[in-house]
Amino acid sequence: MDSTIKAKERKSRHWSTPRSLEAEQATFRLAAIVESAEDAIISKDLDGTITSWNRAAERILGYSAEEAVGRSILLIIPQELREEEKHILARLVEGQRIEHFQTIRLRKNGERLDVSLTISPIKDNEGQIVGAAKILRDITPQKKMEAALQTSERLASVGRMAATIAHEINNPLEAVTNFVYLARHHRDLPEKVREYLNRADQELGRVAHIAQQTLGFYRDSSRPAMLSIAEVVDDLLGIYERKFRYKDLKIERQIEPGLSVCALEGELKQVLSNLLTNAIQASHDGGRIIIRARGWRHLRSERRGARITIADNGAGIPKGHQHMIFAPFFTTKRELGTGLGLWITRELLEKTGGHIRFRSRDTAPTGTVMTIYIPDAPSTVTSERAA
């Protein structure tokens, strides 16, 4: 008993009397290391009150030491993860160390950070656990890179699959289309059979279009050609006619007469078809879709081109989704959507210097307006002007 008291006294004397120069230097060195560390180093007591906050913590989490020290650690924990803190504290009390725990923490500006935490108990002179030291590493950039890698891997496999299926489907489709053509033009054909074949031909046109749209990734390597916007739009309206009728949609077509751009036909059709399909799917029965196209000169580059607007008075895009609609694999159509339509649309447009903008609201009056700008290929600008 005595010896214990003496030992305690010795310890308390050691801490209460002025420290030796050596000990002070050691403390100073430690403090300097903590201050200059790349990772946030935070300490807290067992109530979860922050007791120290280094410079990296200020930088990573956005709060100054003055703002953070004395406040609860919950300050940086998202609402839905606050239970986590209880478990962490429970493990600390048992003297356990928590290593490389990946979770999410909040910056002062509300931004969410992916972090890796290592938490060790802090003991007092008597070995009692009095708090915890937390080393927090911001792993947001790594997480983003991992996500990008996963996405590109998924894309690559989708692409490989699409190419394989496309080849398997497009060849028989070509043969059947040709044979139906030959049958349709046969001399001694009963009128009724000719009518059936004409309908079969129309349906084949739809299959061909769908194959190209969904198996798509249609890399059109032929040279850009002068395309009449009215003709391209009418082709597409023909393909979707049945869908318009099915939903009783009213289509308004406002196309500047003679408007044409020099572009790749496959790509232009894919872009317009993606936007039109979205408009149809968003529309309520009896809804309205407006397709407007006019010549336009890009404000900054002064490049000539066409500006095409596809507007619907359908459901609209919820605010929470609006920042994600151009991301690959984002879809709200569940099994019906690939989540690639708008992503491909934007890729195709931006590749040639075009762009896509949109406005949408999901509260009355609802609807979405997608506007694209398709630049004219520079080489044809002169010839078209002359025409």
Next chain:
Amino acid sequence: MIEHLQSHSATTPFLLDHKKSPLRFPSPAVPPRLPKSAGHPLCTFVIDDETGIADSLMEILNGNGYEAVAFYDGQSAIESARQRCPDLVLADVMMPRLNGVETVIAIRNICRRTRIVLFSGQAGTVDLLESARARGYEFELLAKPIHPDKLLKKLADFKKPS
């Protein structure tokens, strides 16, 4: 489309009779054709390992004022081109053994004035075309399936005297 067909049939009767347009391989005795001779049907090679496509296209072309011959592989088309240059070649890209791009490059080296169009159902073919481009050969590529009306319209442009 329909007008186009009608204008064609006005000058060339619409023939689908097999006897009148058989699968003919140009014989060595025939002297080389002068390309794009006005008024004459264009001698066209259709090359596709899918026999259904090669045969049907040949028939469609023969019924629309062309003189088409079907080949199921690149090598036999090249051999025929050595005997007689076609005015036009329509070749599939992905074919076993000799692919379409290599085939048309060989034909191009034999027949400088032949018009060449490739068609394919696969996006992967773009890479083959790129490598051909790097070697200095440029070919037009059509995507399969292409509707015969559209194909005929496209080919009709080649018939116009340049």
